Amino acid sequence: MRLVIARRQDVPGWLKLVSPLYAIALTLLSGAAMFAALGVSPTTGLYTYFVSPLTDAWALQEVAVKATPLVLIAVGLSLCYLSDNWNIGAEGQLVIGAVFGAAVAVATHGAPNGPWVLPAMIVAGMVGGALFAMIPAILKTRFQANEILTSLMLVYVAELLLDWLVRGPWRDPHGFNFPQTVMFEPEAQMTRLMDVGRLNISAPLALLVVAVAAILLARTLKGFEIRVVGEAPRAARFAGWDPRTLTWTVFAISGALAGLAGVVEASGTLGQLQPNISPGYGFTAIIVAFLGRLNPIGCLAAAIFLAVTFIGGENAQIALRLPLDVTRVFQGMLLFYILACDAVIAFRFTIVRGDASGATA
Amino acid sequence: MTLLEAILLTVITASTPLVIAAIGELVVERAGVVNLGVEGMMIMGAACGFAAAIMTGSTFIGVLAGVGAGVAMSLIFALLALGLAANQIASGLALTIFGLGLSGLVGASFIGAKREAMPKLDVPVLTDLPFVGPVVFGQDPFVYISVLLVVSVWWFLTRTRAGLVLRACGENHTSAHALGYRVLRIRLFAVMFGGGCAGLAGAYLSLAYTPFWSPGMTAGRGWIALAIVVFASWLPWRLLMGAYLFGGITILQLHAQGMGVRIPSQLLSALPYLVTIVALVVISRRRSGWNAAPGALGKPFSRDY
Incomplete structure (x- = not known):
């Protein structure tokens, strides 16, 4: 008997669907071990992280x-990664989107305005995020500068800009010197959907x-182009598609969506700007994109799962006195396992009877 | 002590972690692997190094723990990116996210703990020389180790057979494999060396640079180290120059803030990141035409089963 490992010619569809589930299962197992190491009962730990956020209407x-x-x-990141463009600066694009959106809210504050304020904020935020994402895109296509490094450096720049704004020019004069802007007027806030809770x-x-x-992605030529450029760049060149235009397009789309997230x-969620407006959504979204197999519907399922870990982490901090870093450890482990499972399913493992020489036939 | 001397001394200490982390990643990339987890390995080195130093009271054991943590982290990356031929960019990002979280857990009970910074070298007579003394003979051991590392890596890559083989794996892994070299094993050693260097750089931060632990204390230095490798066109000597350039900018902006220059402090703090972007653009533009990057950089290698 021996184990034969062979590369699959074609990975079956069902295997691609279950591989993220394997990854989640492995993350839960490792999580149980981590809780045991931290002196917390694994069942209590896992319950707090993954079940308690689903148990009441407010948490949902x-x-x-x-x-x-x-x-x-x-x-947005999925479109980038599918076409081999590595935008990892979504956190910065989120911040700039929030800043552009807030500029509208701050400028119209205190004056009677119509219902146009919120749509204007959304448009401004998306434009801001897209413009900010165009910086690494243009540096990549014009100067061949590595977009991973430039987009990441811009995250720090965006956060410092936000910090300056809320401590300096945009600080609420009646805010007891707290580094924050005024509370936005009701027309500059997203309409809430329920009487209680922040769902909007x-x-x-x-x-x-x-x-x-x-x-x-599935039904248009642009979507096909995105997938071909990533998977078979030579074929895309023969088809006459310009990879530079595509780089600009996907960076602009993902920047606009991250900017929209910033306005949101x-x-x-907050109703104002503060020095920290995101608990690292831009980075966690990278994991969401991979867990969702770079597919929009998959991303939806993955986003809900990772949102649960955020709430679970907050619950665990209160109930079990575990630091918030546990959430990040979970997220990092999850990405490891996704990548590992995706690599493993590319191979077929079979046990062959017979001696080591394989002379069974 | 003159102002110039003070600035020069702080520039050296600010540049040293960048030199150490970047020279490790340079070897990794010359072997054809991109490990974007430098930030994660570095912060684990800082957390574990500080924790071990507090628990044992020994700076030396702290340094060893930092290096060990970096190597351990790099092995996770190696398992994914080399063992399973997974996407290197995503694997490295996962390593950074994981490291930032885990370091918070490791360091949680050491927040607020203080210890003496590592003592600086004190050679009788030489260290007392004006200007040259403190700058050349009055540094902490890490500074000398960092320069030694650069010299050794340069010598290894350009003057030894093993270094030639490592570069062959990075330029064209198929040919190196066909010649009978163990591509994956060589890359594993390179990745481990990179991890050890990142861990050492982290330990330097928490044991000598700012002798305490605070979450997220690497503040993007791991990413700047990655940028320095590109900036240096994968050449050790240029890397040394690049790291000191970035260290110099960090310190200059600190001094500018201290002297109350009428520019928002946030703009000054953003300078190192902005300069990194500008440097990447300038260096990438000048090279368009011939590409200095190792030929097989970032491409996974797997023997066909």
């Missing part, structure tokens, strides 16, 4: 509130984005 709303920016950003119109908006992106955070 919070899951949706956290999943919304994640799925918005992850859909951004959640259905995100679903719409998922639907549009799914159709774009500033206007829907």
Whole structure:
């Protein structure tokens, strides 16, 4: 008997669907071990992280509130990664989107305005995010500068810009010197959907984005182009597609969606700008994109799962006194296992009877 | 001590972690592998190094723990990117996210703990020389180790057979494999060396640079180290120059803030990141035409089963 490992000619579809589930199962197992090491009962730990966020209506709303920016950003990143463009600066594009959106809210503050304020904020935020994402895109196509490094460096720049704004020119004069802007007027805040809780119109908006992106990828020529450029760049060149235009397109789309997520955070979740407006959504969305197999509908499911870990992490901090870093460890482990499972399914493992020389025939 | 001397001394300490982390990643990339997990390995080195130093009271054991943590982290990356031929960019990102989280857990109980920074070299007579003394003979051991590392890597890559084989794996792994070299094993050693260097750089931060632990204390230095490798066109000597350039900018902006220059402090803090972007653009533009990057960089290698 011996184990034969062979590369599969074609990975069957069902295996591609179950591989993320394997990854989640392995993450839960490792999580149980980690809880044991931290002196927490593994069942209590896993329950707090993965089940407690789903047990009451308020927590469910919070899951949706956290999943919304994640799925918005992850859909955009999926388009980038599919076409071999490595935008990892979504966190910065989110911040700039929030800043552009908030500029409208701050400028119109205190004056009677119509219902146009919120749509204007959304447009401004998306334009801001897209412009900011165009910087690494243009540096890549014009100067061949590595987009991974430039997009990441711009995250720090964006965060410092936000910090300056909320401590300097945009600080609320009646805010007791706290580094934050004024609370936005009601017309500059996303309409809440329930009487209690923070669920707002951004959640259905995100679903719409998922639907549009799914159709774009599966049913349009642009979607086909995105997939071909990533998987077979030579074929794409023969087809006459310009990889530079595509780089600009996917960076602009993902920047606009990250900017939209920024407006959602500033206007829907917080109602103002603060020095920290995101618990790392832009980075977590990278994991969401991979867990969702770079597919918009998959991203939706993955965003909900990772949103659960955010809420679970907050619950665990309160109930079990575990630091918030546990959430990040979970997220990192999850990405490891996704990548490992995806690599493993490319091989076929079979046990062959017979001696080591393989002379069974 | 003159102002110039003070600035020069701080530039050296600020540049040293960048030199150490970047020279490790340079070897990794010359072997044809991109490990974007430098930031994660570095912060684990900082957390584990500090924790071990506090628990044992020994700086030396702290340094060893930091290096060990970096190597251990790099082995996770090696398992994914080399063992399973997974996407290197995503594997490296996962390593950074994982490391930032795990370091928080490791360091949680050491926040607020303080210890003496590593003592600086004190050679009688030589260290007392004006100007040259403190700058050349009055540094902590890490500074000398960092220069030694650069010299050794340069010598290894350009003057030894093993270094030639390593570069062959990075330029064209198929040919190297056909010649009978163990591509994956060589890359594994390179990745481990990179991990050890990143861990050492992290340990330097928490044991000598700022002798305490705070979450996220690497503040993007791992990413800047990656940029320095590109900036240096994968050449050790240029890497040394690049790291000191970036260290110099970090310190200059600190001094500018201290002297109350009428520019928002956030703009000054953003300078190292902005300069990194500009440097990448300038260096990438100048090279368009011939590409200095190792030929097989980032491409996974697997023997066909």
